[in-house]
Amino acid sequence: MEIDTDKIDDAVLGLLWLTLHEERRAWKGLDWDALDxxxxxxxxxxxxxxxxxxxxxxxxxxxxEELFRTLFTRPTP
Numbered sequence: 001m002e003i004d005t006d007k008i009d010d011a012v013l014g015l016l017w018l019t020l021h022e023e024r025r026a027w028k029g030l031d032w033d034a035l036d037x038x039x040x041x042x043x044x045x046x047x048x049x050x051x052x053x054x055x056x057x058x059x060x061x062x063x064x065e066e067l068f069r070t071l072f073t074r075p076t077p
Contacts, residue, residue, distance in 0.1 A: 005033075005034070005037060008031070008034055009034050009037050009038055009041070010067050010071070011067075011071060012030050012031060012034040012035070012038065013038055013043060013044075013060065013063060013064045013067050014064060014067035014068040014070070014071045014072060015030060015068075016030070016038075016044070016054070016056065016060075016064050017064035017065050017067070017068035018068060018072070020056075020064070021053070022053075024055055024056045024061050025053040025054070025055055025056075026044075026053055026054055026056060026064075027052060027053050028047050028051075028052065028053055028054040029052075032047070035047040035054065036048075038060065042057060042059060042060070043056065043057055043059060043060030043063060043064075044056050044057065044060050045057070
């Protein structure tokens with residue numbers, strides 16, 4: 001079985017939206033490899049620091065909300 005890391009990254013970015021605070025900070029208690037990939041894609045600031053949260057870029061913030069709504073909400077009737 002081959003893991004699709006892009007799908008993992010999408011799920012992690014969507015979950016970062018769930019823990020969003022202070023407008024663009026999210027708790028970084030998720031997979032470090034995925035956080036590193038999201039940083040390389042320009043969606044979050046460098047997660048390798050002492051802070052317990054990570055800052056989402058403008059594009060990361062937009063994409064995180066989109067993914068959260070797509071992956072984790074039910075359609076409204």
